[in-house]
Structure formats: C-alpha cells, structure tokens
Amino acid sequence: MLPHHFGCVENDQIATDTSRNAVADTTTPMPRILLLYATTEGQTALIAERIAHTLREKGHNVEMLPADTTLPDLNPAAYDGVMVGASIHYGHHPAYLHKLISRHREVLAARPCAFFSVSLSAGGPRPKLAAAQRYLDKFMRKTGWQPQLAASFAGALKYSVYGPIKRRVMIVFMTLGGGETNTSRDYEYTDWAAVERFAHSYAQRLARA
Numbered sequence: 001m002l003p004h005h006f007g008c009v010e011n012d013q014i015a016t017d018t019s020r021n022a023v024a025d026t027t028t029p030m031p032r033i034l035l036l037y038a039t040t041e042g043q044t045a046l047i048a049e050r051i052a053h054t055l056r057e058k059g060h061n062v063e064m065l066p067a068d069t070t071l072p073d074l075n076p077a078a079y080d081g082v083m084v085g086a087s088i089h090y091g092h093h094p095a096y097l098h099k100l101i102s103r104h105r106e107v108l109a110a111r112p113c114a115f116f117s118v119s120l121s122a123g124g125p126r127p128k129l130a131a132a133q134r135y136l137d138k139f140m141r142k143t144g145w146q147p148q149l150a151a152s153f154a155g156a157l158k159y160s161v162y163g164p165i166k167r168r169v170m171i172v173f174m175t176l177g178g179g180e181t182n183t184s185r186d187y188e189y190t191d192w193a194a195v196e197r198f199a200h201s202y203a204q205r206l207a208r209a
C-alpha cells in the first residue's frame with residue numbers, strides 16, 4: 001500500500017527557486033514530460049493544466065494528452081517522465097486507463113512517474129479519505145504500476161454540466177454522503193496549493209533522476 005498523500009504532500013523539501021537555474025542552462029535539454037489525463041466532466045483536465053503550467057514555469061517541456069484518445073499511438077518511451085491523472089466515477093478509474101497503463105508498465109517503471117486520482121472522497125464538506133486511498137491502492141494493484149509519487153485531489157461537483165440522470169444520481173449520492181444538493185450552482189473542492197506542491201515534488205524527482 002502506498003503511503004497516504006491526501007491533499008497531496010510528499011515529504012520532500014520543496015525547492016523555492018529551481019526555475020532560474022533551469023532556464024539559464026541552455027546547454028542541457030530540459031526533460032520531456034508526458035502528462036496523460038482521463039477526465040469526464042473536466043476537473044482532472046483543469047488539474048493537469050495547472051500541473052503542466054507549474055512544470056513549464058520551471059522550464060520543463062510538458063505534453064498534455066487526453067488518455068481516451070491516445071490509446072493506440074501512445075509511446076511513453078519517448079518521454080523522460082510520465083504523469084497520469086484520472087477521476088473516479090462509481091468507485092472506479094476508467095477501465096481503458098487500467099489497460100493503457102498495464103500495457104506500458106515496464107516503460108513507466110524505468111522513468112520518474114507520478115499518478116493523481118481525482119474524486120469527491122478526497123475532499124469537500126465530508127471527505128472520505130479511506131475511500132480515496134482505496135481508489136489509489138486499487139489502481140496500483142490492478143495495473144501493477146508503482147509510481148514514485150501519488151496523490152488524491154478533491155474534484156468538483158458540477159451540476160451545470162450533468163445531464164438529468166447524472167444530476168439525479170449525484171443528488172442521491174450527496175444526500176446519502178452529506179454533500180451539496182442545491183443544483184443551482186457548481187462546487188469546486190480542489191486544493192490548488194496542494195496541486196502545485198505535487199507538481200513541485202515531481203519536478204524535484206525529475207531533477208534527481
């Protein structure tokens with residue numbers, strides 16, 4: 001089982017100013033990072049964008065790819081590091097992502113990797129941290145992949161983008177779990193500072209690799 005990283009923090013000391021060195025040294029090519037994300041309502045994509053932005057500020061060359069459309073062509077061996085993010089629906093990360101990661105497990109094991117899971121269990125008014133940890137553990141178990149860094153981030157409740165059936169399902173879930181049932185607005189629970197700390201921790205891992 002991986003250690004708990006809710007809200008996402010690794011114990012590493014976070015460097016405060018690595019970007020200046022990174023940009024100044026033009027003779028060393030910066031690592032090429034693949035940031036693969038699986039999103040349904042868009043929150044994981046937003047988190048991936050924030051991570052990409054933070055890594056790019058440090059001079060890293062980040063390529064973001066949606067996991068669902070990249071299945072056949074994906075070549076993680078072309079990258080120096082790989083980060084994967086995926087959201088939870090009905091207790092699971094997407095099955096296509098399990099397959100994708102399992103297929104590339106050996107290539108991933110040979111480079112610095114990180115994984116983040118996005119769910120409502122990881123935050124919000126009534127967080128269920130044990131459930132969020134189980135989602136992470138299950139993903140590692142099913143894929144056989146052990147990224148060096150892993151985190152669960154709270155996602156969002158986006159009533160405005162759900163269709164009528166999904167909205168009703170979410171009202172039931174929220175009623176049972178003590179969440180928001182007022183559908184006239186959306187609720188974002190993502191801790192953006194934790195997301196940025198995660199990106200910094202990953203940059204440190206890359207620098208050590």
Ligand SMILES: Cc1cc2nc3c(=O)[nH]c(=O)nc-3n(C[C@H](O)[C@H](O)[C@H](O)COP(=O)(O)O)c2cc1C
Nearest residue numbers: 039040041042043044087090091119120121155156
């Ligand atoms: C239909 C549906 C089912 C969900 N099931 C779960 C669940 O089982 N556990 C959980 O913690 N969060 C669950 N969530 C919350 C999502 O993980 C959360 O909304 C997340 O932000 C979605 O990320 P995405 O927009 O990138 O897809 C569910 C959300 C929806 C809409």
